[in-house]
Amino acid sequence: MTVEPIQRRKLYQEVLERLMQRIESGEIGPGDQLPSERELMEVYGVGRVAVREAMQELARSGIVEISHGERARVVVPTAHLLIDQIAGGARHLMRMQPETLDHLKEARLFLETGMVRLAAEKATPDDVLRLQARQADHRASMVNLDQFMKQDMCFHREIARISGNPIFPAIVEAIFGWASAYYQSIVRAPGAEELTLAEHQKIIDAIAAHDAEAAVKAMTEYLTRASDLYRQANL
Numbered sequence: 165m166t167v168e169p170i171q172r173r174k175l176y177q178e179v180l181e182r183l184m185q186r187i188e189s190g191e192i193g194p195g196d197q198l199p200s201e202r203e204l205m206e207v208y209g210v211g212r213v214a215v216r217e218a219m220q221e222l223a224r225s226g227i228v229e230i231s232h233g234e235r236a237r238v239v240v241p242t243a244h245l246l247i248d249q250i251a252g253g254a255r256h257l258m259r260m261q262p263e264t265l266d267h268l269k270e271a272r273l274f275l276e277t278g279m280v281r282l283a284a285e286k287a288t289p290d291d292v293l294r295l296q297a298r299q300a301d302h303r304a305s306m307v308n309l310d311q312f313m314k315q316d317m318c319f320h321r322e323i324a325r326i327s328g329n330p331i332f333p334a335i336v337e338a339i340f341g342w343a344s345a346y347y348q349s350i351v352r353a354p355g356a357e358e359l360t361l362a363e364h365q366k367i368i369d370a371i372a373a374h375d376a377e378a379a380v381k382a383m384t385e386y387l388t389r390a391s392d393l394y395r396q397a398n399l
Contacts, residue, residue, distance in 0.1 A: 175210050176217035182208065183218060187227065187238055194240040198228065242334075265343060272339050273387050275332070276320065277380045282327035284371045284379040291326045292372045298322050299364055306357050313340075319364055326371070363389070 183204075186192045199207070204215045219236050222228040226245060228236045239245060283291075298319045305311035317340040324332035363386040370379035 174217075175214035176221070179204065179208055179210055179214050179218035180221050183222065184227075192238055194238050197235040197237050200235055248338075268339065268343055269387070269391050273384065275335065275339075276323070276387060277383050279324050279327045279329075279332055279336075280367060280371070280379045280383045281376045282329070283323045284374055284376040286328055287326050287371045287374065292368065295319070295322055295326075295368045295371065299361065299368060302364065303361055312357060316340075316360065323367070323371070359389075360386075 183192075183198070192198060198204075198219075201212060201215050201219075204210075205212060208215075219228065219230060222236070223230050226248075227239060229239050230236045287295075298315070302312070302315040302319055305315045317337060320340075321333045321336045324336045363382065366382040367379060367386065370376075370382050
């Protein structure tokens with residue numbers, strides 16, 4: 165029989181585990197402040213270093229936020245915060261392994277065609293009006309590349325919102341952020357702005373008609389065209 169050796173643990177790991185138990189049990193809830201360093205030192209019988217290391221680990225995990233001069237506070241969890249935790253690592257991965265961009269584009273196609281299908285099924289007249297307003301804002305931003313890209317993201321995030329899944333908007337926003345260099349090269353292509361707006365209008369029209377198949381087709385054509393354009397620009 166193979167016996168695993170007992171792992172020695174550092175003091176901060178013990179403090180971390182006990183704080184996590186209190187947070188997960190609801191004793192310290194989202195938005196609540198944690199006890200002060202001195203209180204934790206007294207309760208757990210450890211030094212300041214162990215308490216601070218435990219707090220820093222909680223902060224790195226996105227479970228608490230630490231502000232200068234204030235006690236640490238349990239974060240109110242949201243999809244945006246969760247996804248933001250991996251943003252830096254995602255951008256680093258794409259810089260170090262460029263082929264990851266192809267995987268991201270494939271994931272985006274899968275995600276956005278599913279989103280637009282749901283949007284076409286669920287959209288209300290007010291939702292369609294909001295999409296049209298996004299389209300108008302997008303057209304007005306054509307003179308500024310950064311604003312045009314931002315409005316492009318807002319358009320797709322609006323479709324994500326209409327789909328009814330609160331996680332989708334955060335993912336859409338994250339994908340645009342992680343692959344910003346990819347989107348810049350597409351937008352800079354001659355005539356790309358007008359083509360993007362025309363394709364977006366097809367998507368809006370399909371959603372307004374509650375034609376899920378047409379919406380999926382329009383979104384697929386748009387994303388495929390964008391991917392092909394990027395490939396040609398980087399030959």
